[in-house]
Each structure stands twice: as structure tokens, then as C-alpha cells.
Amino acid sequence: MPEQPAVKCPSCQSDIRAADESGLVSVLQEHLYEEHVLEMPGERVRENVSAQLQILMATTPVPSAGPKS
Ligand SMILES: [Zn+2]
Numbered sequence: 001m002p003e004q005p006a007v008k009c010p011s012c013q014s015d016i017r018a019a020d021e022s023g024l025v026s027v028l029q030e031h032l033y034e035e036h037v038l039e040m041p042g043e044r045v046r047e048n049v050s051a052q053l054q055i056l057m058a059t060t061p062v063p064s065a066g067p068k069s
Pocket residue numbers: 009010011012013014031032035036
């Protein structure tokens with residue numbers, strides 16, 4: 001079972017989860033508005049989400065690795 005993609009809220013670092021990238025964009029945008037009263041343009045949210053997903057996909061999980069940064 002593939003893991004659902006998840007990104008972090010840029011303001012509070014909460015996990016934002018949705019079925020796919022466009023879902024993440026709308027969930028994050030809604031979260032920003034409801035939790036932080038922050039209206040971020042859809043374009044900016046989309047850039048943030050896709051940047052985070054690229055980092056996730058570029059990172060191969062290493063089970064025995066210690067905490068980094
Ligand atoms: Zn937040």
C-alpha cells in the first residue's frame with residue numbers, strides 16, 4: 001500500500017495529508033486560511049507543495065539513520 005503524500009504546513013509544521021498533489025494544495029490552502037488566517041494564492045501553495053514533494057521523492061528513507069538537522 002503506497003503511503004499517502006504528506007507535506008508540512010510552512011507556518012506550524014503540521015502534517016498535511018491528501019490523496020494526491022492537487023488535494024494537498026487545497027487542504028494546505030484551507031489549513032493556512034483556517035488556522036493561520038493566511039490567504040496564500042493557489043499558485044504559491046502549489047509551488048510550496050510541489051517543492052516539498054520533490055524533496056520527499058529525492059530522499060530515500062534510511063531506516064537506521066539517526067536524526068539529522
Ligand atoms: Zn499550520
